[in-house]
Amino acid sequence: MKQDNKENIGKIRFDKVRKDLIKLRKNLKSMAAWKMELYVIENKMSAYKSGGFSLGSKSNATITIEDILARDETRANTLESNIDYTIYKLNEYKAYLEVLDDNEHEVINRRYLDYENKRVSYEKIGEDMHYSNVTVKRWHDSAIKKMVNYKYGNIDIT
16 A cells, blocks of 8 residues: 555656646747747836836826836736746756756657757657657656656655
C-alpha cells in the first residue's frame, strides 16, 4: 500500500512537471507579444501624461483619461508579471536540464524550450535526431523523471 502511494505521488509529480513545461512553452511563445504590448502601453501612458491632457477634469464621457491610465497601468503590471514569471520558470527548468544526458536534454529543449521550433511531436523530433519516435518518447519520459527527482527528491515513478 505504501509503495502504491509513492507511485501515485510520483505520477502526479510527473504530470505536474510535464504540464509546467507545456505552459512554459506557451508562455515563451507569447513573450514577444507581451513585450510589444507593454512597449505600446508604456508609450501610450507617457503620451497621455505628457501630452497636456487634463487628468483632473471630468467630462460627460463615461470613461475618463484617468480610467484609461488606470486600466493601462493594470495591464502593464500584468504583462510585466507574466514576463518575469516566465523568465523565472525558464531559469528554473534550465537548472533541471543539467541533470539530463545529452539526448534527454535535446528532446526536452526541442519539445518545450525551443519555442521557435515548430517540430515538437515525438515523430518530428525523432526525424530531426535520426531516431525512432519510441526512442524519443523514452528519452522524454526519462528526462521528466529525472527532473521530478531533482525538483522533489527521489521517489519511484513507474
